[in-house]
Amino acid sequence: MGIKTVRLSLQQTQQIVSTLRQHFGNQSLVYLFGSHLDDQARGGDIDLYLEPETSDTSLIAKAMIKAKAALYQQLAEQKIDLVIDRKGWGW
Secondary structure, X not given: OOOOOOOOOXXXXXXXXXXXXXXXXXXXXEEEEOHHHXXXXXXXXXXXXXXXXXXXXXXXXXXHHHHHHHHHHHOOOOOEEEEEOOOOOOO
């Protein structure tokens, strides 16, 4: 699926991947990082790294707002941090 889960349920993982791919394209790559990779950690926001299928910055900005709002509702108002790195940006 493109996302490693530790402190997320399978349903949450599927919601995240599905929602992000719906907004950024089906070939987008999604990775979890941060405290949710640590079984001993508690709380914290969900940190996601995304390489979107699209390279259009206007579409990416609009998709980010819509995707974060959808995930916030789907995941019981859990805070989401979304880092986007468009392939070829050279960062």
